[in-house]
Amino acid sequence: MERRKFIGRTALIAFASALGSEIVFGKYLPVGYTPLGLQNPDPFKLFHKDSGMVLLNDKPWNMEAQAHLLDDKITPNKYIFIRNNGLVPENIAIANWTLTIDGESVTQKKTYTLAQLKSKFKQHTYQLTLECGGNGRAEYNPPAKGNQWTIGAIYCAEWTGVRLRDVLEDAGIKNDAVYIGYHAADKHLSRDPEKEPISRGAPMAKALQDETLLAFTMNGADIPLVHGYPLRLVAGGWPASVSGKWVERISIRNKVHDGAKMTGSAYRVPCNPVGPGEKVSEKDMCIIESMPVKSLITYPKTGAMISEGKKINIRGHAWAGELEVLKMEYSIDFGSTWKVCSIEKPVNRLAWQHFSAQVDFPKKGYYEVWSRATDSQGTAQPMLIPGWNPKGYLNNACQRIAIKVS
């Protein structure tokens, strides 16, 4: 009299076709059980993200923030964008996790457990700005291929770990070292074990900076899984893809690292400026290093309506890759006039800086508040979308919010 206990044949076929493979022993699958490969979890719950975040892609997971969500001085996890190239690793056994330093230019290949890394090397904490190289891609014309990031692929969190330099020096760096390249535990989308989804790196000069960390914690807690638990390379001010997640191996190379997404057009821009939509051959594409100067108004949220005579205190953050922001301005008349904002010094090098200003509107009507940062070399954000590039990187155009005075 028991109702069917095991799954029906039709259901099995549906599961199997969705998974793209036969479910061995499928007839023993209990009713009510969805095979893991089919579970479509809620990414906001899964990664503890705020419901105001915007999901761009679910395979691989990619999610961005909105300007007003980034108001905190140190970005909490719930507002941190997710950019994945492959599949998030499963079943991480932290006790067995090791980091190997190898490559053509290592004096002696060495392997460390997490415990050894933590006990052998001094730990440091820095606030580091990480921005996706493709942040702002959505505005390029003609449109560039890839996830269409708007303005939310940026954050500044507080990272604690050991200096990459200390670990590399412990293994020994040969004189011919040029670059480091990371290798990580994530899987390629095609599940081909021979393929790495991403394996990028940085020149030795960046690798040896004080602030370049092998981090264990973010904002005082274990790094969230989707952001690289248990070990992440963090190189602030450069495209966030340099900051490899789930790092298991770092190679000291005697040439520019040639891992996945280092070559071709990935994370590269034309060495010389090109016209919109122009074809650029691979040999004329150069690797992106420091990110450009940029700023974000995080308060108020765009769309604010105020009554006439009222002033608004705007605030936000500004950053400039390897450099510092020296001047911060805003305009309410589409760039005809600019007024100065006050801007704080960075907490440490490569941390974003906080600005604020009191804005007065002369009469009723529609306004846009534009913000513009200028870096320590005198380079400012453009109001128009900057020079077109085939992959739509480095859009640092001024951000704006809409205000209505009535």
Add this chain to the structure above:
Amino acid sequence: MKDKFSKFIKSIGSINKLSIIIWGSLGVITIIGIYLLLDPTLSAFKNQIPNETVVAIPKEDDYNKIENGIHVRTGFIDAPGLMETVNNCTNCHSSKLVTQNRMNKERWVATIRWMQETQNLWDLGKNEDVIVNYLVTNYPPLETGRRENLANIAWYMLEE
């Protein structure tokens, strides 16, 4: 005599009634008993939804449901070439990676070549033209100029 006879008839009548009640009750008890033997948990009278979670198994036609011109499962626009695109372009990555992009024919083809050369995409054979045609028709580049107007502003009263 008449009275006695009618009394007799009456008593037979009441015996009959009594026996109907007795046999009737016995019959009901037997039926219940037999039912209980067959279904001791009385499952036929319980809510038919079993305790475990029920997985909605999409029927083949629901699986590829079209609503308002959109293929619900993927978000793709319903147009010629839809299923070829679904079947070849959503195995490795999400359909969202396709629908958020806009390219001309040359660049859609270049994207396919790049996936074939580096990302294990298979030879699309005669489907390639169908897919490229679908993409160019439904996801062509739009002219957006050098800076667009702000759009979709959600206006709200700012109280400070």
